[in-house]
Amino acid sequence: MKSNVTSPENFESAVLAIADALMSALDTNQDGVLESQEYVQMYSALGIPPEHSSDAFRRLDRDNDGTISHEEFRTAICEFYLSDDEDASGNWLIGPINRPT
Template sequence: MSSVLDTKLFRLFDILDADGDGRIVPVDLSGVAARLARVYGDFAGAPKVDELERVLLGLWDTDLARMDADGDGRIDRDEFVAGVREAAAADPAGFADRFTALVDAWMDVCDTNGDGVIEKDEYVRMYHATYGIGEAELAEAFDRLDRHGRGALTVDDVRRATLEYYTSNDPDAPGNALFGPF
């Protein structure tokens, strides 16, 4: 029986494995930034998309490439789950710092009105466009992540949710809903 964390990591693996071949490679990560660039078009924030791609590929270099237990240059689902668990346990502060950089890059791209927070429409657009998650699911997830009922997620809200998603085994943690209802 899989744990709550394993279930979330399996889902994330499937989201990241854009071509569905059962492996994650660097192009799967750079593809995230490419999908966002297509959605947001040629806009003044294009350098922000480049920064997001840099951060994602940096995660490949610092964390994901090390998960490749068999050295084939690709990460399968079991390697991914074991690797995320190991990275979070071995260096919790470093792991959190690297994901803080990722959240900051996401926020820079997706905060299209520049108000420093992510509103529901920005959140839904971001994850629907990037990963194809249903808009209704994402709206429900947003409401769960908006712990204070402000109608917007701050950087700290998104950071907390991201860390909960990647590390928590609590079935009731709001961060479980980061990529839609859990």
């Protein structure tokens, strides 16, 4: 049986390597952090409304310094894929998810 990419033993080498490359591509001014404009622009290209991506940005900016650091981005990716806590900041990576009521 093949192991799952999101299993803890494979996660870093598979998913976080892609996350690191994505962060580098999104960091258009190459200052090592994601600013709100960079984050919102990426999600706008995917059809996600700016109000959702702006809210997600605020949630992922854990230290409230106005940027998403490399570590904050990696933490968000880990939460998005591995956390069962629907309120975890990383689970807002792409904005709100409509949950069945």
